[in-house]
Amino acid sequence: MKKSPIYRKRALALAVFSSVGVLLAGCGGGTAGAGADTVSVGLLEPLSGPFADNGKQARLGAELCAKQINDDGGIEALDGATIELEVQDTGAAAPAQVANQLQNLIQQNELSAVIGAWASSYTLAASTVAEQAKVPMVTESFASEITARNYRYIFKVPASAELMGEMAVDSVLELAEQQQYEIDEAAVVADNTSAATVSANAAADQLESKGVNVSTKEFFTPGLTEGESLALKVLSSEPDLIFVQGALSDMALLQKAFRNHGYRGPLLGAGSGFVATDYAKTVGPAANGTFSSAGWNWDLPGEEAKKFAEDFTKANPEFDFPGQEAGEDCAAIYIIAAALEEAGSTDPEAVREALSTIEISSGPATILAPDAVAFDDAGNLENTSPVIVQWQDGQPVTVAPEKIASADPIPFEE
Amino acid sequence: MTLTLLAGSSITAGYGDLVAIKDVSVDLGEGNLLGVVGPNGAGKSTLLRALAGVIPVRAGTVSWEGRDINALSADKRARLGISMVQEGRRLFPSLSVQENLMLGAYHASPAERQERRDQVVEMFPPLGPIMDRSASVLSGGEQQMVAVGRAWMSKPRCLLIDEPSLGLAPIIVDEIYKALPVLQSAGVSIVLVEQEVGRVLRIADRIVVLHEGTVMHDGPAEDFRDRPDALREAYLGIAPGGKG
Amino acid sequence: MNLLLQVVVSGTLLAAVYYVLSLGLNIILGVLDIVNFAHGAMIIMGSYTTFYLHRYTGLSPWLLILVDMVLVGALGAVLYLAYLRFTVESPLVRMFALIGFSSVVVAAILAMSGSNFRTVQVGYGTIDILGLPVRVSQLIAFGFALLLGTLTILWLNHTKVGVAIRAVTDDRVALRLCGVNDQRLSLLAFTVGAALAGAAGGVIATYVTFGPDSGLSFAIIAFAVVILGGLGDFAGAAIASFIVATTQTFVTVYWSSALINTTLFLLVLLVLVLRPRGLLGRGRL
Numbered sequence: 001m002k003k004s005p006i007y008r009k010r011a012l013a014l015a016v017f018s019s020v021g022v023l024l025a026g027c028g029g030g031t032a033g034a035g036a037d038t039v040s041v042g043l044l045e046p047l048s049g050p051f052a053d054n055g056k057q058a059r060l061g062a063e064l065c066a067k068q069i070n071d072d073g074g075i076e077a078l079d080g081a082t083i084e085l086e087v088q089d090t091g092a093a094a095p096a097q098v099a100n101q102l103q104n105l106i107q108q109n110e111l112s113a114v115i116g117a118w119a120s121s122y123t124l125a126a127s128t129v130a131e132q133a134k135v136p137m138v139t140e141s142f143a144s145e146i147t148a149r150n151y152r153y154i155f156k157v158p159a160s161a162e163l164m165g166e167m168a169v170d171s172v173l174e175l176a177e178q179q180q181y182e183i184d185e186a187a188v189v190a191d192n193t194s195a196a197t198v199s200a201n202a203a204a205d206q207l208e209s210k211g212v213n214v215s216t217k218e219f220f221t222p223g224l225t226e227g228e229s230l231a232l233k234v235l236s237s238e239p240d241l242i243f244v245q246g247a248l249s250d251m252a253l254l255q256k257a258f259r260n261h262g263y264r265g266p267l268l269g270a271g272s273g274f275v276a277t278d279y280a281k282t283v284g285p286a287a288n289g290t291f292s293s294a295g296w297n298w299d300l301p302g303e304e305a306k307k308f309a310e311d312f313t314k315a316n317p318e319f320d321f322p323g324q325e326a327g328e329d330c331a332a333i334y335i336i337a338a339a340l341e342e343a344g345s346t347d348p349e350a351v352r353e354a355l356s357t358i359e360i361s362s363g364p365a366t367i368l369a370p371d372a373v374a375f376d377d378a379g380n381l382e383n384t385s386p387v388i389v390q391w392q393d394g395q396p397v398t399v400a401p402e403k404i405a406s407a408d409p410i411p412f413e414e
Numbered sequence: 415m416t417l418t419l420l421a422g423s424s425i426t427a428g429y430g431d432l433v434a435i436k437d438v439s440v441d442l443g444e445g446n447l448l449g450v451v452g453p454n455g456a457g458k459s460t461l462l463r464a465l466a467g468v469i470p471v472r473a474g475t476v477s478w479e480g481r482d483i484n485a486l487s488a489d490k491r492a493r494l495g496i497s498m499v500q501e502g503r504r505l506f507p508s509l510s511v512q513e514n515l516m517l518g519a520y521h522a523s524p525a526e527r528q529e530r531r532d533q534v535v536e537m538f539p540p541l542g543p544i545m546d547r548s549a550s551v552l553s554g555g556e557q558q559m560v561a562v563g564r565a566w567m568s569k570p571r572c573l574l575i576d577e578p579s580l581g582l583a584p585i586i587v588d589e590i591y592k593a594l595p596v597l598q599s600a601g602v603s604i605v606l607v608e609q610e611v612g613r614v615l616r617i618a619d620r621i622v623v624l625h626e627g628t629v630m631h632d633g634p635a636e637d638f639r640d641r642p643d644a645l646r647e648a649y650l651g652i653a654p655g656g657k658g
Numbered sequence: 659m660n661l662l663l664q665v666v667v668s669g670t671l672l673a674a675v676y677y678v679l680s681l682g683l684n685i686i687l688g689v690l691d692i693v694n695f696a697h698g699a700m701i702i703m704g705s706y707t708t709f710y711l712h713r714y715t716g717l718s719p720w721l722l723i724l725v726d727m728v729l730v731g732a733l734g735a736v737l738y739l740a741y742l743r744f745t746v747e748s749p750l751v752r753m754f755a756l757i758g759f760s761s762v763v764v765a766a767i768l769a770m771s772g773s774n775f776r777t778v779q780v781g782y783g784t785i786d787i788l789g790l791p792v793r794v795s796q797l798i799a800f801g802f803a804l805l806l807g808t809l810t811i812l813w814l815n816h817t818k819v820g821v822a823i824r825a826v827t828d829d830r831v832a833l834r835l836c837g838v839n840d841q842r843l844s845l846l847a848f849t850v851g852a853a854l855a856g857a858a859g860g861v862i863a864t865y866v867t868f869g870p871d872s873g874l875s876f877a878i879i880a881f882a883v884v885i886l887g888g889l890g891d892f893a894g895a896a897i898a899s900f901i902v903a904t905t906q907t908f909v910t911v912y913w914s915s916a917l918i919n920t921t922l923f924l925l926v927l928l929v930l931v932l933r934p935r936g937l938l939g940r941g942r943l
Contacts, residue, residue, distance in 0.1 A: 050869070052773045192916050220915035223875035225866070226675075228668040229907035230915050236661055249775045252867035260784065260791060261664075282775045282867055468831055492837035504832045506825040508890070508942065513821045517836050520818060568837055 038084040039075060039346050040109045041066070041336055042135075043329075044102055044116030044126060049092030050247075054272050054325050055118055058140060059087065061326030062115060064315050065308075065333040065364060075337060077344040083337065090117055095125035102126040106133045112346045113138060113336045113355075115329055120146065120161075120195070127154045136352040138336060140295065140328040147378040155355055155379045157328055157335070157368055158295030164386040165199050165270060168293035169206040171388040171400035172241065172268050181266075181412035187216040187239035189230065189254065191246035199270050203243045212241070224250045231257035241266050248273035248282055255286040264413040266291060277323045280394040288393070289410045293386045296327035296368055297398045299406040300387065305367045321395055327367055334365035335373060370404075416443035418480070419603050420465060420496065420572050425474030427464040434460035435627045437474070440605075442572065447594065447604045449618030449635060451611045451645075456624040458607040459501055462574045465605070466498040467491040493521060497570030501577045503561040507550035511541060514549050514560050518567025527567070534563035537593050555586035562593060572603045579608060591617065612642045623648065664790055665911050669904035671796045674803035675861060677899035679876050680883035681810055681892075682855030687881075688890035688942060689814070690847050691827040692742070695753060697880055698873025699760035700852050703730050704859020705868050706767055709776045719778050720798060723860035727853040734852020738845050746830075746844075760873070767870040778863045799861050806857060811892045813850075823847045824890065827942070882922050886929050888936015889943075897937055901925070 043062055045055035066083040074080040086109045090098045098117055105111065106129070113136045117126045120143035130137035131151045139146060144160035176183050186207050190200035197219055204214045216237045220230060231254060234242060242258065244251060244267055251273055258267070267290045273279060274292035283290075298309045298321040308330055312322040335358065340346070342354035360366060360373035369383040376382055388400035390409050397407040421441035428434040435457035442448045450458050463469045465476055467488035475482050478494055486494070497518075505514050515534060519527040535542045538559040544552070549560065558578055565573055575594075579587040591613055598604055598617075608614045615621065615635055623631035623645070631648060638645040679701065686694040694700075704726035711722050737759055745752035784791045814820035822838050826847065830840045862868070862876060883902055887894030902922065909921050935941045 048768065048773070050773050218915055220910075221919055223872070225875050225879055226672050226903075226906070228672065229665065229910035232661065232664050232668065232907070233911040233915070236911070249867040249869055249872060252775065252777060260793060262791065278774055282777055284777060284779050466835060468835070487839075488831070488834035489837050489839045492835055498835045500832060500835070504829050506828040506832065508824050508828050509821060513824075516818065517822055517825060517833070517838065520822060520836055520838050564836070 037078065037081040037346075039078065039081050039340060040084050040086050040111050041333070042102070042105050042109065042111045042114030042116070043085045043087045044090060044098070044105065044114060044122075045087070045118050046091065046122070047087070047089040049090075051092075051118060051272070053276050053278060054323070055090070057277065057323035058115075058118060058325035058329040060316055061312070061322060061328070061330040062333050064312055064326075065330035068311070068364075069333065069337050075340045077341045078346065081340075081346070083333065086111065088116075090119075090122055095121045098122045099125040099129045102129045103133075106130075106135055110346070111135050112340065112348050112351050115139070115332050115336070117141070118325065127151060130154065134352070135348045136339075136355055138332040138355075140325055140332065142295065147380050151379065152356075153352055155335075155375050155381070157332055157381045157384065159384050159386045160380075161199060162202060164293040164295075165202045166206050167386050167400075168268055168270065168291065168388055169203055169210070169243075172266060172291050173207075173210055173212070175400065175409050176241070176266065176412055179409075179412050181240070183212055183240040185237060185239045186212045186214050186241040186243065187218070187234045187237055188214055188243045189216075189218045189220070189234055189246075190244065191222040191250060192219040193222060196245045196271065200243060200245055203268070203270065207241075207243070215239075220246075220250070222247055222250055224253050227253035227255075227257035228260075230254060231261050231263075234258070235261050235263055239265065241268060243268045243270070245270045246273070248276060248279065252283045252286075255283050255290070259286045266412060268292070272324075275324045275389065275396055277319055277321070279396075280391055287391050290391045291399070291409075292389055292391075292396070294324045294389050294396070295384075295386065296324050296331075297387045297389050297396055298322045298327065299398050300367065300370075301404055301406070302367065302370055304364050308364060308367055331365050331368040331373075334363060335360065338363075338365060338373075416446060418442065419444045419478070420605070421477050422461065422465055422471075423475050423477070425461075425464055425471045425476060427460055427469055427471050429460075429469070433472075433627065435464070435624070438624070438627070438629055439474075440622055440629070440632070442603050442605055443619070445598065445601065445603055446619040447598050447606060447617055449611075449614035449621045450605060450607045450624060451609065451614055451621065452624035452630075454609060455626075457627040458609075458624055459576050460627075461624065462498060462576050462605065462607055466496055466574055468498070492568060495569070495571035496574065497565040497568050497572070498574040499561045499565045499576060499578065501580060503554075503557040505549040505552070505557055505560055505564075507548070509549055510546050511549055511552070511556075511560055512545040515564050515567050518564035519569070522567075522569070526569075530567050530569065534566055537566070537596060538563055538589070554582050555589070558582060558586070558590055562590065566597065566602075570602055572605070573597060574605045574607075576607045577609065578606075579610060579613065587613070611638075611645050615639050615642050615645065621645070660789075661911065663788060665907050666904070667787060667790050667792065669907040670900065671792065671800055672907065673896075673900040673903035674800040675865070676879055676883055676903050677807055677896055678799070678803045678854075678858045678861050679880040680887070680895050680899060681806055682851040682853070682858060683877075683880040684851075684884045684887070684890065684892060684895050685810070685814075685823075685847055685854065686851035688884055688888075688895075689824055689827065690844060690851070691889075691942070692848070693749070693753060693756075694851070695756040696737075696760040696763070697855055698875075698877030699763035700730050700734065700855035700873075701859040701862065701876050701880075702767065702868060702870065702873035703733065703763060704856035705863040705872075706771065706776070706859075707856070708860045708863040709778050710771075712778050719780055719860065719864050720802070723802065723857050726856040726860040728856075730856025730859070731849045731853030734855075735845060735849040737852075738848040742848065743841055743845065764870045764873075771870070773869055775867045775869045776863075777867045780864045793865075795864050799864065802857075802861055806854065807892065807896060810854065814892070819843070819846065878919075878922075882926050885926050886937055888933075888938055888941020891936050891938055891941040894936045894938040894941060901937075 045058045047055045070082040074082040088105045120141040123139045123141040131153045138155045142161040188204045190196040269292040275294045280287040339354035343350035371383045389396035390399045399409045418441045618635040621635040707726045708722045780795045833840045883898045887898035
């Protein structure tokens with residue numbers, strides 16, 4: 001609560017900025033006089049607060065691809081109308097507040113669609129507003145509950161959290177087996193927030209179903225002041241694999257402590273922290289070798305993915321590679337653009353219709369689902385698969401599934 | 415006629431809505447011992463506090479060697495040489511006896527501080543062996559000795575003492591009262607506030623009787639020295655239903 | 659057996675860091691009797707100062723602790739002069755002032771530095787103590803704890819200013835009557851307390867990863883240590899640090915890390931009931 005003033009201020013600043021942007025865009029359109037109009041797409045992301053890094057990636061990805069579409073002549077079916085992003089910062093607000101933020105965004109703009117809101121809890125709350133307002137929402141959130149409510153206006157681009165967890169465990173076990181590294185004993189460490197405990201328990205179940213003994217399961221209160229004792233406890237069961245999930249600051253402490261006490265085996269992480277662009281910088285050398293699942297990774301095969309990664313780093317030289325959310329939200333923009341072409345209208349209802357039946361087999365939209373972009377009845381993107389990445393020399397590289405892997409994993413060590 | 419060291423002229427002071435003293439004038443001659451007596455609630459402590467600068471005066475002037483010191487805070491007045499022993503001793507319970515004494519000589523050099531500490535032990539021999547004891551565990555008499563000693567440590571020119579006999583056994587009070595003329599002969603002028611007049615009359619040069627915040631009597635102590643009952647009657651008589 | 663030894667060794671090293679965390683609070687809360695809700699913010703300011711100066715000057719983070727002390731101390735002085743000195747009679751107003759100050763600090767850090775977690779990388783490697791790997795940086799932190807703790811105790815007990823500071827909350831009037839300006843002493847004590855909190859921020863910057871609001875968990879530890887040790891009792895705090903750190907380590911290793919805060923809370927409660935003046939029974943009530 002104590003943080004709200006600055007967030008409010010930032011949100012205000014953003015609101016002012018974006019309305020100035022709208023004004024300018026309006027003027028520009030007027031002078032060009034070619035009848036070209038704008039299409040408003042909402043972007044609801046955490047741009048301040050603890051998830052700001054993730055939200056920032058989402059915004060950069062969406063902005064870059066909206067600009068590309070606009071530069072390429074905008075939406076042809078709408079006489080070259082350009083896409084205008086209406087950005088709203090969620091800050092560190094409570095989910096109910098985020099729902100309100102979307103309500104306001106919808107009331108103040110004629111949105112054809114909205115993208116957001118990164119955290120699953122935010123998306124769950126905000127999508128109810130989108131559903132009621134009949135504005136299609138494309139989300140980069142993972143939780144499968146989002147599309148399990150028979151909503152008609154929600155479209156989810158990444159694979160589900162469960163699938164990611166399962167696949168991450170399977171892939172690491174497989175990679176280890178290929179290198180004759182035996183994993184008999186595993187430990188699970190996560191903070192005791194609900195999201196982390198759910199995925200840690202799922203990972204433990206999955207490990208046990210594969211015949212791995214999980215003797216240590218440790219759930220700690222976030223905000224560790226030291227990592228040594230937790231490391232001592234976890235390592236006392238001599239695990240061959242450690243599953244970790246938690247906030248980046250706690251993970252950094254823990255991982256350093258694991259290394260300090262001589263653990264060289266594989267670490268499998270889950271959660272956005274492990275694919276954040278500054279993960280390696282924050283954790284330092286101990287980051288090397290950490291596995292994680294991701295909805296998207298920058299080094300995926302295919303010309304479109306390669307081109308996006310290059311364009312992104314050119315436009316944002318402070319990053320060595322685009323983060324997971326950048327790819328997801330770029331694809332989301334291209335998918336919405338395709339739906340607008342299909343619908344030939346900015347009417348959100350028409351855009352929803354188009355999204356539900358859309359099929360895209362080429363172009364940047366396919367960086368998420370290489371075969372073809374299409375949504376099932378519940379709104380899940382078909383053909384999308386999680387990727388398993390490993391941090392190598394400060395970058396996450398895709399190491400599984402095999403057909404899209406860009407590198408071999410670092411040799412496993414005892 | 416002695417020079418006036420500390421004087422209050424027509425001072426009014428109080429707390430919140432309460433006016434505790436009104437239009438009170440006293441003066442303390444250099445080297446004198448001024449006794450201030452009066453029943454409970456007469457405004458004696460308020461007078462001392464106003465003189466020491468612990469509370470501000472609402473009207474009138476407190477002066478030091480003829481100079482108006484109304485604007486000076488208590489710590490600045492202390493540095494001029496006005497030292498006060500508050501009612502109830504008010505030691506620092508977190509500190510040892512030694513530390514309590516040393517704080518009295520805060521602005522002195524270490525050597526001076528040591529010298530005066532020795533003088534205090536000379537004045538109050540029982541303090542010698544308990545220098546390292548915490549002030550929070552002292553008996554009332556020991557506390558009073560430390561309080562007077564601490565005031566002495568600042569090498570005051572004027573000492574304001576508020577009810578030193580309060581709650582102490584007579585034998586201890588004798589001990590304290592023996593020290594006062596010693597201090598006086600060392601050049602310290604003293605304002606001594608007491609409820610009980612007998613002892614004060616024996617050592618005071620001048621006596622002021624306060625009643626309900628105003629001065630009822632002000633004159634040489636020797637007028638009443640041999641007949642304290644007359645003085646007692648004088649103010650008890652005008653204080654029907656007083657503390658009694 | 660080996661595990662037990664490790665637990666004791668890492669508990670001891672951790673205790674030193676916790677002691678440093680508690681020093682500033684022990685002056686401000688224990689001696690000055692100001693419940694410093696901004697302790698966490700002061701710590702984190704020190705951490706960020708070290709982070710940025712280390713990044714841009716490359717100076718040793720240990721040297722930068724001195725800069726942290728000066729900077730955070732100066733800010734503490736400004737806070738005291740501008741606001742706190744007017745709140746001596748109203749603890750509630752003071753509480754809100756301090757909470758307000760810490761939200762301003764957190765918001766300012768967020769605005770300037772973003773929510774990224776920061777780490778100050780210190781090399782130095784590890785050495786073996788009793789056959790156990792111990793980071794050299796932990797040993798240096800241990801040395802700092804001893805140094806700062808000793809200096810603080812000497813200052814408060816064996817200098818006239820220190821003795822007077824200990825008397826401030828006993829009786830401000832009596833102190834004034836000794837010719838001492840109690841406001842100036844409070845300012846000095848608050849400044850030193852803030853500086854020590856800044857130093858603690860510098861020390862923890864070398865071993866944890868921190869964000870704008872990481873101060874809170876460290877402030878909680880500091881409060882636990884100060885209360886356990888007895889308000890204003892610096893030797894008691896040293897013992898309390900050791901108890902807090904080893905309890906934390908033992909509970910984590912032999913029980914569950916989720917119970918650390920619960921255990922700490924119960925420990926504090928127990929001490930408050932059984933020994934309200936702290937472990938050594940010498941603290942302020």
